[in-house]
Amino acid sequence: MEIILVGDSGHAKVIRDCVESNGCKVVAIVDDKYEQIFSDKDKEVLKGPIDGFVHELIKKNNRKLVISIGDNETRRMIVKRLALPEDCYSTIIHTCTSISSTAKIGVGTVIMPGAVINADTQIGNHCIVNTHTVIEHDCIIEDFVHLSPSCTLTGGVKLEKGVHLGAGSTVIPLKEISEWTIVGAGSVVIDNLPPNCTAVGIPAKPIKFRELQ
Numbered sequence: 001m002e003i004i005l006v007g008d009s010g011h012a013k014v015i016r017d018c019v020e021s022n023g024c025k026v027v028a029i030v031d032d033k034y035e036q037i038f039s040d041k042d043k044e045v046l047k048g049p050i051d052g053f054v055h056e057l058i059k060k061n062n063r064k065l066v067i068s069i070g071d072n073e074t075r076r077m078i079v080k081r082l083a084l085p086e087d088c089y090s091t092i093i094h095t096c097t098s099i100s101s102t103a104k105i106g107v108g109t110v111i112m113p114g115a116v117i118n119a120d121t122q123i124g125n126h127c128i129v130n131t132h133t134v135i136e137h138d139c140i141i142e143d144f145v146h147l148s149p150s151c152t153l154t155g156g157v158k159l160e161k162g163v164h165l166g167a168g169s170t171v172i173p174l175k176e177i178s179e180w181t182i183v184g185a186g187s188v189v190i191d192n193l194p195p196n197c198t199a200v201g202i203p204a205k206p207i208k209f210r211e212l213q
């Protein structure tokens with residue numbers, strides 16, 4: 001399969017490694033910062049603007065897209081802007097992961113090396129499970145969530161859409177984090193968290209709230 005990445009970022013470099021670990025190939029990387037189409041320095045990947053170009057590239061058989069942008073809200077806006085059917089998006093799973101046969105993973109979601117996803121966990125569309133993160137059994141992770149490197153979700157945790165957990169954070173069993181909340185790096189969540197806030201510390205407490213999205 002050939003993959004088109006939307007967003008030319010550090011995150012895109014890691015996704016490219018994940019794609020190649022499966023013997024697939026990134027053929028194009030598009031980004032709003034580009035005004036015209038050109039080949040990268042190795043001449044292996046086409047680069048160019050998002051608008052117009054993506055819809056042209058995706059017409060070829062056996063090609064799928066992944067949004068390679070770490071920011072959850074930006075990823076959501078790009079998916080909305082492209083307005084492509086779900087089956088245009090690929091799920092990317094690095095070969096060095098451990099994923100239960102009973103786990104479900106949505107389209108556009110990327111699972112980085114060293115991740116562990118245990119039984120009956122459900123992960124939505126356009127999520128990021130970053131390097132070395134552990135998601136235990138029976139967790140529910142909605143669309144556009146980002147779990148940064150080395151997070152730990154224990155059993156039965158629920159993350160609503162757009163939640164971002166900072167690197168090395170932990171959530172104890174059966175806790176729920178409401179939509180678009182951000183948890184600081186190294187925090188430990190021992191209580192449910194409300195929507196649209198930033199929570200930090202051990203235990204994690206909200207320190208600021210944003211406008212509803």
Ligand SMILES: CC(=O)SCCNC(=O)CCNC(=O)[C@H](O)C(C)(C)COP(=O)(O)OP(=O)(O)OC[C@H]1O[C@@H](n2cnc3c(N)ncnc32)[C@H](O)[C@@H]1OP(=O)(O)O
Binds near residue numbers: 167
């Ligand atoms: C491959 C990759 O790179 S994936 C990306 C991974 N990214 C991350 O893990 C980043 C996670 N981000 C953080 O931890 C950030 O500090 C955030 C989002 C929690 C807060 O960022 P901001 O909204 O800019 O808040 P700001 O830096 O102003 O800090 C506000 C207060 O919270 C404190 N604070 C910030 N982060 C943390 C934290 N992780 N733990 C404890 N306290 C924290 C600050 O010291 C500050 O306290 P003060 O008001 O007493 O001075």
